[in-house]
Amino acid sequence: MNISVREVRGKNDIKKVEQLAYEIWTQHYTPIIGIDQVDYMLENFQSFEAIEKQISEGMSYFLLFFEGEPIGYMASKPQGENMFLSKIYVLSDLRGKGIGSYAMNYLETRAKEMGCRNLSLTVNKNNTDSIRAYEKLGFINVRPLQTDIGKGFIMDDYFMKKQL
Numbered sequence: 001m002n003i004s005v006r007e008v009r010g011k012n013d014i015k016k017v018e019q020l021a022y023e024i025w026t027q028h029y030t031p032i033i034g035i036d037q038v039d040y041m042l043e044n045f046q047s048f049e050a051i052e053k054q055i056s057e058g059m060s061y062f063l064l065f066f067e068g069e070p071i072g073y074m075a076s077k078p079q080g081e082n083m084f085l086s087k088i089y090v091l092s093d094l095r096g097k098g099i100g101s102y103a104m105n106y107l108e109t110r111a112k113e114m115g116c117r118n119l120s121l122t123v124n125k126n127n128t129d130s131i132r133a134y135e136k137l138g139f140i141n142v143r144p145l146q147t148d149i150g151k152g153f154i155m156d157d158y159f160m161k162k163q164l
Contacts, residue, residue: 002068003102008061014051017061017073021046024072024089032126037153044149059086064103066094074103076111083111085121104137112164119164122147122157131158138162 008017022042029038044050054075055061064072072090076083085107090099104119111119122145123130131141139160147155 001098002066003099004065005062005074005103005106006065008051008055008063008073011048013063014048014055014061016063016070017051018046018048020070020073020089020091024091027092028089029124032124040151040153041149054086062103062106064090064099066097066099072099072103074107076107078111078114078116081115081117083107083114083116083119085119088121100133101137108164117164118161120159120161122155122159125156125158131160134160 008014025038025042025046026035029041033041051061059075059077061073061075063070064074071094072088074088075086077086078084085104088100088103090103108119119139120142121134121139123134125144135141139162142159142161145155145157145159147157149155
């Protein structure tokens with residue numbers, strides 16, 4: 001199985017992340033949070049401009065590849081001794097093939113190299129498959145977390161953490 005990770009560099013990579021975000025989010029999150037919130041979040045957090053801004057503020061984006069094709073992405077940002085995993089998404093037809101685990105191992109290695117002692121993330125409370133996957137990878141549900149993201153939308157999440 002040929003899985004790889006490459007840090008996003010340049011406008012073409014950012015455009016690819018934006019395209020993957022649109023496809024993955026529309027399919028996966030519409031049943032969980034509804035199309036209005038999906039559209040709002042794509043525009044405000046996963047558009048080309050939003051991704052470019054996040055990178056300029058220290059967020060690292062990575063493209064995930066399977067058999068040489070881009071099939072997902074992740075983003076992370078160090079916060080002191082913690083590495084925050086902001087995003088990890090894989091196309092639906094390629095989930096369950098070990099790509100997410102490979103990407104998490106990559107991120108854990110990177111976090112340790114940067115002196116981080118923990119890996120943390122937030123996950124929607126109703127995203128049960130992802131919660132199970134994170135628990136299987138050693139994450140612990142620390143607390144519920146609600147975040148007002150504007151326009152009347154709330155992210156209703158769990159904050160999860162893993163010691164490295």
